[in-house]
């Protein structure tokens with residue numbers, strides 16, 4: 001059954017109020033749509049942990065630093081609703097833009113430190129946009145738990161920090177990255193890859209795995225990173241924005257995995273920016 005699509009926060013609030021009065025717990029899965037198995041794995045986790053599940057679909061203009069990227073972002077609402085019909089989803093919240101950004105909106109949520117590296121350093125304003133919309137989705141849905149993918153590892157850390165710093169009464173749950181058979185991390189942006197580029201794309205994940213092996217064998221991120229960058233360019237990538245070993249908690253740069261560490265990469269392939277990360 002297709003869950004009701006709600007476009008107004010008043011309708012959402014009414015549904016949530018009834019659930020809460022009945023003592024039910026509420027999950028939110030925030031997305032920008034063009035749903036794939038990665039998103040659906042978050043929905044499955046939400047289904048198992050909460051009585052009610054809200055999936056939000058909102059292509060948030062505030063988190064796009066590039067207008068062309070915003071314009072090209074895939075929008076597939078009907079398909080998305082179909083895919084969600086196979087799950088226990090109670091509401092699909094596709095807010096009208098004025099429900100998120102009413103006339104005169106001038107509040108900005110900004111997190112320092114964590115957002116100044118990796119994607120934050122390359123996409124000015126991106127994490128302010130994420131933090132602002134996520135705060136609004138949390139307060140509008142009043143969710144007890146919110147499900148985010150490790151695919152966007154920096155985003156997950158930023159949202160956890162945001163919830164802790166602002167005492168938002170929501171538990172932020174991280175879920176593992178779902179991949180295609182050839183290792184490419186599932187992403188709505190993969191739809192933008194040409195057939196030729198799609199064949200080259202798994203090199204990104206392979207580079208991370210090889211670098212992780214090298215680190216486990218005592219190599220340094222500096223030397224292994226230089227080799228991996230060259231390999232990515234040789235495999236057809238146009239530019240590697242970053243390929244870093246970082247501490248999981250504060251995202252500080254590491255040369256050896258002597259703390260709980262993560263390898264993170266962003267690279268451009270035929271006009272599409274791909275990101276990925278793995279634990280080391």
Ligand code: AMP
Pocket residue numbers: 030031032033037038039041042147148149150151152175176177178179185186187188
């Ligand atoms: P997006 O629609 O790209 O904003 O993503 C919505 C949520 O789905 C975010 O929490 C992402 O981290 C998560 N997500 C996207 N791709 C994957 C994936 N391949 N595996 C797991 N979670 C994912």
